[in-house]
Amino acid sequence: MIRLENDTLFFSFPDIHPQxxxxxxxxxxxxxxxxxxxxxxxxxxxxxxxxxxxxxxxKIPGSWGEHGGVMLPMYQSEALWLNFTGxxxxxxxxxxxxxxxxxxxxxxxxxxxxxxxxxxKTRQNYMVSTEQPWLDGYCVEKGFIRQFVAMPLxxxxxxxxxxxxxxxxxxxxxxxxxxxxxxxxxxxxRRPQAARRDGGYEVCDAMAAPSEMxxxxxxxxxxxxxxxxxxxDDWNQDTSSxxxxxxxxxxxWREITGERPPTVPATAKEYADAGLPWFQYYSDTExxxxxxxxxxxxxxxxxxxxxxxxxxxGNDPVVPDHIAYIRAGMAEGQVREGGF
Numbered sequence: 001m002i003r004l005e006n007d008t009l010f011f012s013f014p015d016i017h018p019q020x021x022x023x024x025x026x027x028x029x030x031x032x033x034x035x036x037x038x039x040x041x042x043x044x045x046x047x048x049x050x051x052x053x054x055x056x057x058x059k060i061p062g063s064w065g066e067h068g069g070v071m072l073p074m075y076q077s078e079a080l081w082l083n084f085t086g087x088x089x090x091x092x093x094x095x096x097x098x099x100x101x102x103x104x105x106x107x108x109x110x111x112x113x114x115x116x117x118x119x120x121k122t123r124q125n126y127m128v129s130t131e132q133p134w135l136d137g138y139c140v141e142k143g144f145i146r147q148f149v150a151m152p153l154x155x156x157x158x159x160x161x162x163x164x165x166x167x168x169x170x171x172x173x174x175x176x177x178x179x180x181x182x183x184x185x186x187x188x189x190r191r192p193q194a195a196r197r198d199g200g201y202e203v204c205d206a207m208a209a210p211s212e213m214x215x216x217x218x219x220x221x222x223x224x225x226x227x228x229x230x231x232x233d234d235w236n237q238d239t240s241s242x243x244x245x246x247x248x249x250x251x252x253w254r255e256i257t258g259e260r261p262p263t264v265p266a267t268a269k270e271y272a273d274a275g276l277p278w279f280q281y282y283s284d285t286e287x288x289x290x291x292x293x294x295x296x297x298x299x300x301x302x303x304x305x306x307x308x309x310x311x312x313x314g315n316d317p318v319v320p321d322h323i324a325y326i327r328a329g330m331a332e333g334q335v336r337e338g339g340f
Contacts, residue, residue, distance in 0.1 A: 001013075001014075001241065002241050002243055004050055004051075004052060004070055006047075007025060007026075007047040007048065007049050007050045008023050008024065008025040008047070008050070009023070009024045009025070009050070009070065009174075009243060009245075010022070010023050011023075011024070011098070011176045011241050011243075013178045013236075013239060013241075015239075016178045016179075016180070016181050016236065016239065017096060017178070017181050017184065019087040019088075019089050019096055020087065020096045020098075020178045020179075020181075021086070021087035021096065022084065022085070022086050022087070022096075022098045022100070022129060022176055023083075023084075023085040023086075024082060024083065024084055024085075024100075024174065025047050025082075025083045025085075026047065026048040026050070026072055026080050026081075026082060026083075026245070027044040027045065027046070027047060027048070027080060027081050027082070027083055027134075028044070028045040028046050028047070028048055028078070028080060028262065028265055029042045029043065029044055029045055029079050029080060029081050029136075029265070030042040030043065030045070030079065030265065030266065030267070030268045030271050031077060031078065031079040031147065031149060031218060031219070031265075031267075031268065031312070031314075032079070032147055032218065032219035032220075032221055032268055032318075033219050033268055033315055033316065033317045033318060034147075034149075034218050034219040034220075034299050034300055034301035034302075034312055034315055035219070035301070035315070035317050036220060036299075037219075037220065037317060038144060038220050038221065038222050039219060039220065039221050039222070039268075039278070039318075039320065040221070040222055040278040040279060040280050040320055040323050041136065041221065041222070041223060041278060041279040041280065041281065042079075042081075042136075042221075042268070042271075042278060042279075043271075043276070043277065043278070043279065044081070044083070045265055045266075046262075048072040048073065048074070048080065048262070049072060049073065049259070049262070050070045050071070050072050050245075051070060051071055051072075051257055052070055053065065053068065053069060053070060053071050053246060054068070056256050056257060059255065059256045060246075060248075060256060061212055064246050067171075067244040067246070068244060069171075069243050069244035069245055069246060070243065070244075070245055070246070071245070071246040071247070071248050071256075072245060072246075072247060072248070073247075073248050073249070073250040073253035073261045073262065074150035074213055074247050074248075074249070074250060075150065075249070075250045075251075075261075075264060076150060076151060076152060076213070076249065076311075077149060077150065077151070077300070077311060077312050077313065078149070078150050078250075078264075078265065079147050079148060079149050079150075079218060080148050080150070081134055081135060081136040081137075081148065082102065082134060082135045082136075083133070083134050084098075084100060084127075084129045084132060084133055084134060084135075085133075086098060086129045086130065089188075091190050092184075092188040092189065092190055093188075094130065094188050095129060095130055096178065096179070096184065097128060097129055097130045097178075097179040097184065097187075097230070098128070098129040098176050098177060098178055098179065099119055099126040099127070099128060099129075099176070099177040099179075099228070099235045100126055100127045100128075100129055100132070100174070100175070100176055100177075101119070101125060101126045101127075101173075101174065101175040101176075101177075102127070102135055102172065102173070102174055103115050103172065103173040103174075104138075104148070104158070104159050104160060104171070104172055104173075104214060104215040105153075105158055105159060105160020105161075105164075105167075105168070105169045105170055105171070105214050105215070106160065106164075106168075106169045106173055107159045107160050107163045107164065108125050109135065109137070109138050109139065109159075109294075110124065110125050110126065110127065110139045110225055110288065110291065111123055111124075111125045111139075111291050111293070111294075112138075112159075112163060112291035112292070112293030112294040113125065113293070114163070114164065115173060117175070117240075118237060119177060119232070119235055119237060121232040124227065124228055124288060126177075126228070127225060127226070128226065128228050128229070128230070131226040131227075131228075131229065131283070131285050132225065132226050133281070133328070135223075135225075136148065136221055136223055137217065137218070137221060137223070138159060138217050138291070138294040138297070139225045139288060139290050139291055139294060140217070140220075140290045140291065140294045140295040140297070141289075141290035141295055142224075142287050142288065142289045142290050143222060143223075143224050143287055144220055144221065144222060144223065144290065145220075145221050145223045145225070146217035146218060146219070146220060146221070146294070146297070146299060147217070147218035147219050147220075147221055148215045148216075148218070149215065149216050149217070149218035149219075149300055149312075150213045150214070150215060150216075150247060151213065151214060151215070151216040151300060151311065152212075152213060152214075152249070153167045153170040153212045153213060153214040154167040154212075156303065156307075157214075157216040157300050157303055157304075157311065158170070158214030158215060158216045159214070159215060159216060159217060159294070159297060160214050161214070162216075162297045162298065163293060163297070167214070169214075170212045170213060170214040170246070170247060171212075171213075171214065171244060171245050171246045171247050172215065172244075172245040172247070173242070173243075173244055173245070174242065174243050174245065175240055175241070175242045176240060176241050176242075177235050177236055177237065177239065177240045178235075178236050178239060179230070179234055179235055179236065180234060180235065180236050183230065183231075183233075183234035183235075187230065187234070212246075212247070212248075212249075213247035213248065213249055214247070215247070216299075216300050217294070217297045217298075217299050217300065218299060218300050218301075218312075219299070220299075222280070223281070224281075224283070224285075224287035224288075225287060225288045226283065226285040226286065226287055226288065227285065227286045227287065227288055229285065250262070267314035267316070268314075268316075268318045269314065269316045269318050271318075272318040272319065272320055272321075275321075275322055276322065277322045277323065277324045278320040278322065278323050278324070279323065279324050279325075279326055280323050280324070280325050280326070281326050281328065282325055282326065282327045282328065283327075283328045300312055301315060
């Protein structure tokens, strides 16, 4: 079952385990410069608002009704990241694990392949929630992603159009599979009560604007997509929940919902000039190799240059000089070693 509460999607599988629950929220963030330099993780700037599309049947594009799901507003060239938080089980000192698939325009954000239901047993096409606390973009190379950036569907920039040659779906597609309870209890033994860990970061004329948006590859960022440390058969292939997250242009959000869209976020240069922190996530888990298909996509800035267009206002390079390190996968009391 999927619930929408306080701008967060909650996936729950009570038949598997009472605390088999996963929360996914969509964070507004800085769009990092699209200049082929590599940047650390930008901050979360608060949740995007999420709304049921079924609450606005006469005002949404007709194709949205077929898919169901929810919608959020994004300005053209705005960026987002996805935050994953599992239900914490104190007696085993861990979140309940899930295999999470994310696609944009039905193009898998990990493999670059067209969407097919299910978890692949050869080339991993999913992330593990206990290893992957967030996702900021497309897995283009081992240790690097290209940031999710909103662009109008049909303009040629989106990952969907670059990979499939078509502009049919847009939005994001999310599928969640819980770990089998028997596998969970085998991998995570009962332990003395432990404190909950911290997760995530600290946390024109409207009717002339295109209403449907897709996601395109933006700036290059240092982020690993981690290998699954479990066995393929540990995941429940027969039980899953899927949600289509539609993206409405912020300029038409008010026409659909009657609500004001969020304000335009600060640029990366404005943020860096203010001396605010960026982030680096540290884990010993092995990272996946990048997708050749996704790595071959053109970034928004690159394609805009070819088109003679300027799709990314405020694309000035920055030098992040205040980086906060977030550690994971380390024993209690272990000190993270660093360079001198």
